[in-house]
Amino acid sequence: MINVRRLAHATLTTPDIDRQIAYYTEVVGLALVERSKDRAYLATKQGLEAIALELGKGNALSRVAFQVAPGTDLGDVSRALGKDGVKCERRKGISPGVAEGIVLKDSKDTLVEIFSDYAFARDDGRSAGIMPLKLGHVAYRVDDVQKTVKFYCDVLGFRVSDWRDDTFAFLRCNTDHHTVNFVYDAEPQLHHIAFEVKDWAEIQRAAETLAKHDIHLVWGPGRHIIGHNIAIYHRNADKVRVEFFCEMDQMKDESLGYFDPRPWHQDRPQRPKVWGPETLRNYWGYGSERVIRGYQTIE
Template identity: 35%
Template sequence: MLNVFKLGYVEFKVQDLQAMKTYYESIVGFRLTDEKNGSAYFSSSTDHHNIILKESTESGISKFGFQYTADGSINDVKDHLKSLDIEADLLHDPAPGVKEALQFKDPDGYTVELYPEMDLAEERGFQKEGIRPNKVGHLSIRVSDAKKQVAFYEKLGFYNTDWIEDFFGFMTCNCDHHVLNFFTSETKGMHHLALELRSYNHLVETLDFMRLNGVHLEWGPSRHGAGHNIACYHYDPEGNLIELFTDGDVFIKELGIFDPRPWHRDFPQKPKVWSTDECLSLWGVDFEKALV
């Protein structure tokens, strides 16, 4: 009855709203679609927004939202969540472009919203300059117990696609290798936000663009194990770790495998448990900054 199919948006608390607006507009290349009540809304493509920047005295992730389809009304979905022991509040007009949403806390206290519809952006999100990613690809957050988080999101229909040992769990709600992952940690907060690029050529062009615009690369590029995405990482102006990636695995949930690729070691490639050493860089490249 409930089909969650897309990571729709991520909201950040920001101390320097102007610096972060400049980053998302001029560096990332998203389009500013609205400003209201101390918040700025940015679109990656067709949605009214995929990134929300909320002025605050703190920095860090505030909430994230997923789009869903369902057989019944939003009240039916609310009742369904209650049957899963998830108490959700029904919100009316929680943000520009979103008429209604269900909001709840996951086991680690992160604020999650489910919404059935979002207005389209009046103009294309893709700008003429900047990185111009395809979309917000996935979100990685630090939690007290990754296994507990994975079990919770499985109740919402997510699939567990891979593990790094027993502390880093990957989950998807569509054909992407992951739209969420959970990193068992002593601290709370976002590990990274990932933006999907179109190709390795796009990634290389982006790295030249970033260098010319004073954005320093912290890790990569290299190909990861879990997901097999070619990835690199940098920090935004408020210290949030941002991944740029391309060429990620495609999950075929009906078969329980990933769409075959020549660089897969397993045939077919199935969800599994990876060791940390083999997972971070399949190319065997060491970088000064450690990701985990």
């Protein structure tokens, strides 16, 4: 098993790279790091590469990159993957900030790029758009959630933060409650990508920025119950569902085994658990409604 430490960049295919570059730079507020005819790389203003674009159909994730501890020997990564029966190969030039990595296929056949050493991108000096802190998580619809969770935990070193019955799993690789989520669907596909912003005020600014660009929310603002993040969602021109979130649950100490105390937690302490199928999607906001009949509430 290897130990992934963070989500790096997601590679999305698009039929119109120019349009997506305009969206990611002017609306999302990333910096364009490198551009060629059929490829582009974008990073946060803090220098974390977040999105790679390549020509193809819209709304599809072709690759996802994760970082292991800096300094880790990639040969050791290959050997550990081999021990787990995973075929992989070494590849140079993963991205402008990643000179070399190991490429493998996960259990749902998405290409995964693993690297240890990263060169931060330079700030482009522009102030535009929402300017998130980082790409926080990637959510995927998969036809076998258990198999995918087993792969991410046993091979890549993720831990399960929460389940919603047995169809929706939230996995962490660092203090964040989730870095990947997998939800059951007979047709595997990208569910959404999510960028972290600093706080609730930034969520408001994000919503205003989206509206200014005539992009309207499809869900939120609301506070999720599982993960407890405040979130807003919209779809971009490629129909990719994009979330901005803040205040996600934090597992600050794995040995303590609970999420850092928050006023809205249902349990004290809030530990990883299986939430029932009746669990509402939101604590407040759209998705938290129950139809009120007298003093009774029903879903």
